[in-house]
Amino acid sequence: MLKIAALLLFINSCTDCSCNTFTERQFQQLAPIINSLDPDSLVDHLLKLTGERKVYYLGDSVVIKSRHAERKGNEIAEHYLTRQLKSYGYKVEKRNPFWDCVNIIAEKKGEKYPDEYILIGAHYDSVPDYGRAPGADDNASGTVCVLEAARLFADLQTDYSILFAFWDEEEAPSPMGSEYFVDYALDNDLFLNEVINVDMIAYDSNDDGDVIVNRTNHDSDFDISELLTSINHEFDLKLDIHYRKTYTRSDDRSFAKACYNTTGFIEKYYNSSRHPDNDFNPDWHTSFDTIENFNWDYYLSNCKLIIGLLYLLTNE
Ligand SMILES: [Zn+2]
Structure with a gap:
């Protein structure tokens, strides 16, 4: 929390709203990370997770x-994600609430505050429950963003620890995978x-750059919007970032x-239809939720925004 207080001091001392709210040192450190984001690697993961490119599985290409x-x-998919994380050097834990619901967790230890964590997660399961379910936007897009974050942070030193989480069964009636992990976190005082x-x-058909950030803030008045801006x-x-004081149905x-x-x-x-700028992905939860619907500039910008935030939250 010291880090956040220091950042706020810096932000509050900034009277020109167009000025840079980073310290020069933070910006210098963040720029090469953002610039190392590899679009080809993102596309490869997306094609594999959505069934458009074969993956290696138990000695076969499937x-x-x-x-x-x-x-x-x-x-x-669980095997694929695990193999990628291990290739980046992480020790990977599987947390299984039930035999067929598998959360994948990779941990990076912080140098200064090893017992304090920032968790970044995405669900990797998809719907519908019949036929093809590529789940490109929902939610290979988030899964691959978190996977790329894990790759970029693998060799970085961070002050705070990070948990990279890939949830199963978000698409169940309630998000079962993450609910199970919350019980674990509470039981273990994580x-x-x-x-x-x-x-x-990844979906932005009218190219307006709108992204929604849902935030619940229980123990401080820290305003994350300053960092994202x-x-x-x-x-x-x-990006046109819209903030709401709530949580996503995720x-x-x-x-x-x-x-x-x-x-x-x-x-x-x-x-x-009452919403004037309705831009809902019409292929959501269907067999047509493929990467053909992606707005690539928008997707890459969101990945950079999220990975940038992760960096600022994990380093003083
Ligand atoms: Zn989802």
Whole structure:
């Protein structure tokens, strides 16, 4: 929390709202990380997780037709994500609330505050529960963003510890995978400073850059919008960030209900005709939720915004 207080002091001392709210040192450290984000690597992961490119699985090359909890592809995706994380050097833990619900957790220890964590997570399961379920926007987009964050942070020193989490069974009636982890966190007094959730960050058909940040803030008045505004500005991401004091109907809900601080990123998903700028992904939860619908500039900008935030929250 010291880090946050120091950042706020800096922000509050800034009278020109167009000025840089980073310290020069933070910016110098963050720039090469943001610039190392590898679009080709993102595309490769996305194609594999959505069944458009084969993946290696138990000595065979196979296609993930669906990541639904009850489909074989769910297990293949779990193997794929685990293998990637191990290739980056992480020790990977599987936390299984039930035999077919597998959360994948990779931990990075902080140098100064090893017992305080920032958690960044996304659910990797998909719907519908029949036929093809590529779940590109919902939620290969978030899964691959978190996977890329894990790659970029693998060799970095951070002050705070990080948990990279990949949740199963978010698409169940309640987000079962993350609910199970919250019980574990409470039982083990896990100190989570912040929980970042990434779910559906690739659809923007009208190119307005709208992204919604749902935030619940239980133990401080720290305003995360200052950090996001700075990243958006400094890296010319062209996002229009909208803040709401609530949680997403996603895995951040599990943590918010247990009074953790949560920040949930999601595209503008309102599908009400009463909403003037309705830009809802029409292929959501169907067999047509493929990467063809991605707005790539928008997706990359969201990844950079989220990875930038992770850096600022984990380093003084
Ligand atoms: Zn989702």
